[in-house]
Amino acid sequence: MAENDTAEFGEPLANGEDTAPQAGVLSQYVKDFSFENPNSPAIYQAQTPPAIDVQFNIGSGKIADDVFEVVLKIEVRAQAGDQVAFLVDLSYAGLFGLRNIPQDQLDAFLLGEAPRILFPFARRVLADAVRDGGFPPLMLEPIDFGGIYLQQRAQQALAEGQEAGHA
Template sequence: MADQGDTPDLTNASNGAMGGNGADTQPVAGVITQYIKDLSVENPKAPESFQWQDQPQLDVQFNIGARAVNQEVSEIELKISVNAKGQAGSFYIVELAYCGLVGMRNMTEDQKHAFMYAEGPRLLFPFARRVVADATRDAGFAPLVLDPIDFNGIYLQNLQNRQAESDTSIFGGEG
């Protein structure tokens, strides 16, 4: 029979495993679920558009939004708008609002913000890209496979731009 000294103490284990003692204070974030919130596919010039010979010019727009659902859950919304235009008009228009519920615990506000506007969209994008490809294919056109996006790089660039604007507004009026 083993004595108490032989029982491993998971709460103090060097491998970082946490026991059920309520001391789970490590930052944690992850996607709970993801879903299509809104999807619109228009083929406004069909059937004539299937006879057009020119290549469509693509106008692709992205927007990221986030809102708190409760203290530990937020919704990230990745909006993608695609308009494929030719000389005679639009081949197709796809508007997608692809969302994910994310859980975040034991994170600073800066960490939460970075997760909601950089890492979360990075995790959602491959699934939203598939929806856009399927929608364009189902509309009768070649599937539009969107290029990968560096959400982390865009996030950092936006932070730098905001910092530069903040510095300019503070010091720009003096001279």
């Protein structure tokens, strides 16, 4: 390495300072969970398959220096005719250790990449709960959280641009 303080990606600087971006999963867990089957056992006699509505929400917060919690909240409502078949509320969370991530890229990781990492595990918890509730397992399709994040940021930038144009 040269005498200056530059280094190749992933190598510490000559002065020993580690400036390479690092991200890692510290822990994953069910933060909150509810399954309701309010019309059992009558719902098992329903002749029509339930219509299923799924809603997602992502939240994040700083827990400590370089440690962030990301919560993927999934709400499912299954309706068979005029009866609720089942309701599921799942908050699946992860603790992420993040070092040397530029501030302008932090939200992209917390709201795009971290939910992508958590989703397969949350999907399994959800599928198992629905199956254990007496229904066929609910297997959600993969979701492009990064794409959704970028789309929301573009819409936000467009809205801010329109507001600035009207000022």
